[in-house]
Amino acid sequence: xxxxxxxxxxxxxxxxxxxxxxxxxxxxxxxxxxxxxxxxxxxxxxxxxxxxxxxxxxxxxxxxxxxxxxxxxxxxxxxxxxxxxxxxxxxxxxxxxxxxxxxxxxxxxxxxxxxxxxxxxxxxxxxxxxxxxxxxxxxxxxxxxxxxxxxxxxxxxxxxxxxxxxxxxxxxxxxxxxxxxxxxxxxxxxxxxxxxx
Amino acid sequence: xxxxxxxxxxxxxxxxxxxxxxxxxxxxxxxxxxxxxxxxxxxxxxxxxxxxxxxxxxxxxxxxxxxxxxxxxxxxxxxxxxxxxxxxxxxxxxxxxxxxxxxxxxxxxxxxxxxxxxxxxxxxxxxxxxxxxxxxxxxxxxxxxxxxxxxxxxxxxxxxxxxxxxxxxxxxxxxxxxxxxxxxxxxxxxxxxxxxxxxxxxxxxxxxxxxxxxxxxxxxxxxxxxxxxxxxxxxxxxxxxxxxxxxxxxxxxxxxxx
Amino acid sequence: xxxxxxxxxxxxxxxxxxxxxxxxxxxxxxxxxxxxxxxxxxxxxxxxxxxxxxxxxxxxxxxxxxxxxxxxxxxxxxxxxxxxxxxxxxxxxxxxxxxxxxxxxxxxxxxxxxxxxxxxxxxxxxxxxxxxxxxxxxxxxxxxxxxxxxxxxxxxxxxxxxxxxxxxxxxxxxxxxxxxxxxxxxxxxxxxxxxxxxxxxxxxxxxxxxxxxxxxxxxxxxxxxxxxxxxxxxxxxxxxxxxxxxxxxxxxxxxxxxxxxxxxxxxxxxxxxxxxxxxxxxxxxxxxxxxxxxxxxxxxxxxxxxxxxxxxxxxxxxxxxxxxxxxxxxxxxxxxxxxxxxxxxxxxxxxxxxxxxx
Numbered sequence: 001x002x003x004x005x006x007x008x009x010x011x012x013x014x015x016x017x018x019x020x021x022x023x024x025x026x027x028x029x030x031x032x033x034x035x036x037x038x039x040x041x042x043x044x045x046x047x048x049x050x051x052x053x054x055x056x057x058x059x060x061x062x063x064x065x066x067x068x069x070x071x072x073x074x075x076x077x078x079x080x081x082x083x084x085x086x087x088x089x090x091x092x093x094x095x096x097x098x099x100x101x102x103x104x105x106x107x108x109x110x111x112x113x114x115x116x117x118x119x120x121x122x123x124x125x126x127x128x129x130x131x132x133x134x135x136x137x138x139x140x141x142x143x144x145x146x147x148x149x150x151x152x153x154x155x156x157x158x159x160x161x162x163x164x165x166x167x168x169x170x171x172x173x174x175x176x177x178x179x180x181x182x183x184x185x186x187x188x189x190x191x192x193x194x195x196x197x
Numbered sequence: 198x199x200x201x202x203x204x205x206x207x208x209x210x211x212x213x214x215x216x217x218x219x220x221x222x223x224x225x226x227x228x229x230x231x232x233x234x235x236x237x238x239x240x241x242x243x244x245x246x247x248x249x250x251x252x253x254x255x256x257x258x259x260x261x262x263x264x265x266x267x268x269x270x271x272x273x274x275x276x277x278x279x280x281x282x283x284x285x286x287x288x289x290x291x292x293x294x295x296x297x298x299x300x301x302x303x304x305x306x307x308x309x310x311x312x313x314x315x316x317x318x319x320x321x322x323x324x325x326x327x328x329x330x331x332x333x334x335x336x337x338x339x340x341x342x343x344x345x346x347x348x349x350x351x352x353x354x355x356x357x358x359x360x361x362x363x364x365x366x367x368x369x370x371x372x373x374x375x376x377x378x379x380x381x382x383x384x385x386x387x388x389x390x391x392x393x394x395x396x397x398x399x400x401x402x403x404x405x406x407x408x409x410x411x412x413x414x415x416x417x418x419x420x421x422x423x424x425x426x427x428x429x430x431x432x433x434x435x436x437x438x439x440x441x442x443x444x445x446x447x448x449x450x451x452x453x454x455x
Numbered sequence: 456x457x458x459x460x461x462x463x464x465x466x467x468x469x470x471x472x473x474x475x476x477x478x479x480x481x482x483x484x485x486x487x488x489x490x491x492x493x494x495x496x497x498x499x500x501x502x503x504x505x506x507x508x509x510x511x512x513x514x515x516x517x518x519x520x521x522x523x524x525x526x527x528x529x530x531x532x533x534x535x536x537x538x539x540x541x542x543x544x545x546x547x548x549x550x551x552x553x554x555x556x557x558x559x560x561x562x563x564x565x566x567x568x569x570x571x572x573x574x575x576x577x578x579x580x581x582x583x584x585x586x587x588x589x590x591x592x593x594x595x596x597x598x599x600x601x602x603x604x605x606x607x608x609x610x611x612x613x614x615x616x617x618x619x620x621x622x623x624x625x626x627x628x629x630x631x632x633x634x635x636x637x638x639x640x641x642x643x644x645x646x647x648x649x650x651x652x653x654x655x656x657x658x659x660x661x662x663x664x665x666x667x668x669x670x671x672x673x674x675x676x677x678x679x680x681x682x683x684x685x686x687x688x689x690x691x692x693x694x695x696x697x698x699x700x701x702x703x704x705x706x707x708x709x710x711x712x713x714x715x716x717x718x719x720x721x722x723x724x725x726x727x728x729x730x731x732x733x734x735x736x737x738x739x740x741x742x743x744x745x746x747x748x749x750x751x752x753x754x755x756x757x758x759x760x761x762x763x764x765x766x767x768x769x770x771x772x773x774x775x776x777x778x779x780x781x782x783x784x785x786x787x788x789x790x791x792x793x794x795x796x797x798x799x800x801x802x803x804x805x806x807x808x809x810x811x812x813x
Contacts, residue, residue, distance in 0.1 A: 137436050143419035144438040151395055151420075170416055177415045181252075267759065288763050295761020306756040310465045320760045322458050367760075 015047060015055045020083065020091040023065060027082035030056070043162050044149070056081060064090055109135055109176075113183055128187055136180050143173045212279045214375050214407035215241040215264055219273035221430075222259050233259040235430035236273070243374070244405035246398065248418035251427035257411045258379065260427065264409060265298055265377045266290045278374040295324055299368025303380035305360040307352040307367075313359075314339065314348035317366045324371070338366040342396055358389035365396060369406075376400075378410040382417045394420040458766060459773055466774070477781050479742030483735035490731035494724040512542065512573045512677035513686050514693060515706050523672035524701060531696040532678065532703075537689040539681045542569045543673040545663055551656060552633070553617045553625040561651040562627070564663025564673075573677045575646025576657075579611045581621045582640050584659055604637035605662050610653035611641040627656065629666045677706070743775075 015037075022028060022036050030052060038046045059065045064087035067079045083091070112135075116128040150166045217239035224231045234256045241247050251257045262268045263275055266282050275282045278297055282290060299320075300306075307316045314335050321331035339345040344362040352360050361381060368376050378397065382390030398420050400406040412418050419438065426434035466473045516532065518524040526543045533541045545564040550557055565574070567584035576583055584606060604624055619625055619638055627634045636656065642648035648655055664670050680689050686705070693703040754767055762770075 133434060136434065140415070140419060140424055140436060140438060143415060144421075147394070147416070147419040150391065151398055170419075174415050265759070288765075291758070291761055291763045294759065300759050302756075306752065306759075308753050308756065310468050315464075319757075323757065323760060323762045323766065325458075328460075 014094070015051060016059060017091065017094045018042070019052070019055060019059065019081075020064065020087050020094075023081055023083040024088065024091055027080045029070075029078045029080045031078075033081070044165060059087065063087075129184075132180055132183050132187070136177065139173050139177050139180065143170060143177070146170045146173065212243075213240045213276070214243045214245070214278060215239060215409060216276040217260075217264065217273065220260070220263060220270050220275065221272045222256070222263060222268070223271045232430050234263070234270075237427070237430075237432055239264075239425070241375075241407060241409060243407050244401060245423060246401040246408045246421040247410070247423045247425060248421035249409065249411045249425045249427060250413060250415070250418050251433070253413070255427040256430040257427050261377055261379055261409070261411045264375075265300065266294050295320060296371055297374045299371060299373040299376040301361070301364050301368050301376060301378040301381045303383040305352065305357070305364045305384070307360055307363060309352050311351070312348065313344065313350050313352065313355065313363045316352065316363055317370050320367060320371050335366070335370055338370040339363070341369065342366045356389070357385050358392055361385060361389075361393045362396065365393070365400075369400070374407060376406060376408045378408060378412075380412055380414075381410060382412065382414055387416065390414070390417060458762070459770060463774070463777075466777070473778070476742050476745075477778055479738050480779055480781075483738035483742075485735075486731045486738070487735035491728050494728045497720065497724055512706050513680045513684075514678040514690055514703050516541075516676040516678065516693070516697065516701055516703050517674065519700055519702050521674075523669050523674055525671050526673045526676050527671070528698050528701060529676050532676075532693050535689075535692055535696065537680050537684040537692060538678050540569060540572050540679040542566065542573045542677045542679065543660065544570065544675055544677065545660065545667075545669060545673045546675075547663070547667045547669075549656070549667075550628040551617065551625055551636075552628060553619055553623075556617050558613075558617060558654060560627075560654045560656045562663060562667070563647060563650070563655055563657045564660040564667075565647075565657060566660045570647075572679050576608065576640075576648070577643040577645045578640050579643050580641040581608075581638065584608060584639065584657065604635040605658055605666070606639040607636040608640045608642055608648075608657035609638055610644055610648040610655055612644060613653040613655070614638060614641055627666070630668050631666055634666050678703075 018037060018041050019033060022033055022041075028036075030049070033056075034047070034049060034052055037052070056065065056067075060067060060081075064084055065081050066084055067081045069077045070080050071077050112131045113128050116126050116131045119126045120128065146166050146169050150163060150170075153162055153166075154160075217237055220234055220237040220239070221232070222234040224233055237256070237260060239260075249257045249260060259268070263270050264277065266275070266277070266285070269283070277293065280293060280297075282293070285293060307313075308319065311319065314332065317338055318328070318331040318335035321334060322328065326334075336345065336348060339348055342362045342365050344359055344366060347355060347359055347363070352363070355363065361384075365376075365381075368378075376397075381393055381397070385393060394417050397408055397410070401408060401422070408421075410417070410421065418424055422438055424434075424436045424438055425432060426436075428434075516529045523545060526541075529541065532538050543566055547562050547564075549560055549562045551560045565584070568586060570576075605627075607625075609619065614620070617625070621638055621641060623638050625636050625638070627636050636658075642657070644653055647657060658666075660673075664672060678689075678693065680686065690703055690705070697703060754771075757767060758764075
């Protein structure tokens with residue numbers, strides 16, 4: 001997917017609250033919910049149906065939503081979901097509390113950087129500089145994709161709200177690249193300051 | 198090292214737009230000598246957008262100046278459109294710069310006394326093109342970069358983004374083989390910078406323009422097709438940026454989303 | 456070249472700066488031009504003035520000690536083929552008294568028969584000195600002769616300030632006592648009358664010698680050379696026949712007073728010229744540096760856009776010529792004015808003399 005690395009790290013996205021929020025506008029059935037999610041709320045990383053229905057079932061079990069079956073001619077009946085008072089309360093609570101921003105202190109890249117340093121000279125072909133170069137390459141590839149996506153959404157380079165999501169991705173990647181520069185500095189200083197261990 | 202070629206099909210002839218071989222450049226001499234470049238090879242095909250990155254002092258500006266024929270290398274050679282720059286005297290070099298290279302600078306460097314249109318026409322005027330024709334071609338270039346409505350304004354009356362658009366139009370007006378851009382977003386906010394980068398990208402995609410851009414802004418660099426990172430006068434890192442995915446694939450992915 | 460027409464817009468789109476630049480050039484050039492013209496004019500005037508006093512003589516014989524001497528000592532020079540004529544003269548300081556007025560004057564004793572060969576006398580009124588004025592002095596032994604008024608020539612302007620008219624009498628304070636002068640002629644401020652700012656009394660030579668107790672002595676014998684004679688060669692010949700104590704020199708190096716005046720004035724003028732030159736150059740340089748400094752980047756940009764060095768140089772030169780000729784056309788009227796002014800020696804003399812000493 002687009003910016004796949006970020007997606008993996010940001011898997012905590014609350015599909016549950018996204019659905020509660022959409023239902024707060026009025027009863028909707030599954031297809032409508034998916035279309036709204038893809039179009040407005042999670043525009044660049046489509047969810048699959050299975051994920052949406054599983055979440056709806058869980059919400060119903062917890063008493064946050066209810067559904068009624070609407071019969072259709074020449075088509076299967078459809079389930080129309082609506083919000084319960086408890087569901088509305090949960091949505092309001094969630095909206096008013098800040099999102100949990102991960103400090104990411106169990107960072108994978110950092111782990112690779114440190115391990116490569118420890119294993120350097122013991123395991124052939126392992127070097128922290130190589131690890132960081134691969135990270136940089138991947139980060140730039142992602143950044144390039146974000147840039148191209150921004151351009152495709154608006155050839156003049158200024159897409160509307162979706163652009164904000166791309167901006168967030170871009171800024172995170174830029175921060176990550178800046179951090180890689182720091183790692184390089186540390187490596188260079190270590191190499192010139194002390195003999196290799 | 199043979200860097201910076203992409204999967205993008207070459208447009209026009211197969212002669213690389215820019216080639217550099219074993220490029221070195223030293224400033225000063227004796228104990229104070231500074232090696233700005235220590236042997237850089239480069240081959241940039243036509244219709245490719247190359248970003249050169251690196252910390253300050255890495256030699257990226259030196260590389261730009263050498264490729265633009267603004268300074269001469271200590272050793273090695275530069276070919277622009279197949280023409281060896283070291284074989285040219287000062288006047289011939291100036292002529293090459295005038296007709297085959299367009300410059301875009303960080304601080305726009307428009308002449309404050311001339312209107313936007315006159316600024317764009319200036320390279321043609323320098324080349325001795327009649328004013329009527331120069332004005333007509335300048336107007337077309339301004340149309341292309343979407344700044345035609347500001348043709349009568351002096352640079353002081355334009356925003357930074359508009360000034361840089363005018364500068365891009367000026368770089369384009371001679372239909373150069375190569376556009377050299379030196380930190381083109383360095384003096385712009387990120388939104389305006391994005392717009393200028395979108396413009397450069399469009400010139401590459403739609404017109405097959407070759408661009409060599411020096412920048413320290415990864416966001417701008419990410420717009421290029423290829424990335425060359427210099428460190429201490431060497432090429433430390435080089436990368437093709439399309440990641441094997443075509444623009445069409447990305448587009449399909451995004452289709453129907455927004 | 457089209458580029459020129461294109462970039463000259465700079466000049467009229469920034470009229471303020473253009474006017475400032477031109478003004479800088481105007482002031483700078485005007486300072487240098489006017490001062491150097493005034494200096495040259497003043498120098499000419501002085502040179503003319505002393506030439507007029509020294510006259511047309513090519514050489515003069517003076518005592519090494521600058522004291523009066525007997526012209527008979529120099530008689531030998533008259534026989535030299537190079538020497539056409541030898542004209543003796545004596546000059547002494549004295550005071551002229553008339554009514555309550557007392558004025559220091561330079562008394563110039565001349566031989567009326569020959570002095571016209573070396574000095575100009577331009578008569579305004581009355582008559583010049585003649586043989587008979589000298590003849591009258593022949594019988595000075597008798598009381599009447601000694602007491603008879605001495606015929607004198609005065610500069611007209613100077614006489615007027617003393618209230619003296621043609622035929623009036625004045626008294627001259629001399630080492631031998633008070634002598635009575637009668638104004639025989641009034642001179643224009645030209646030739647011999649220019650000396651000492653016009654405060655000159657021209658008297659017959661022998662009467663002067665007696666009045667000042669310098670019988671048979673002169674300060675100088677001026678030599679008029681024969682046509683085509685070489686001055687340097689003549690000077691050598693003359694020097695050889697002169698007795699010790701007498702020297703022959705070019706009138707360019709004149710009496711002490713003249714030398715000193717000339718040297719002082721020259722020094723002042725040179726300093727003034729140098730100052731004006733430095734100031735003018737500074738102003739012009741500054742104006743141009745301001746101008747070029749502001750446009751340095753523009754010129755660098757034009758170079759990057761493909762303008763050759765020659766194009767840029769030509770551009771700047773043409774602009775400099777345009778601005779410069781604009782500036783010069785402003786300067787020209789005052790420049791010409793100062794030229795006219797300075798070409799009149801009297802006016803420069805007056806301009807350069809402190810008011811107190813006038």
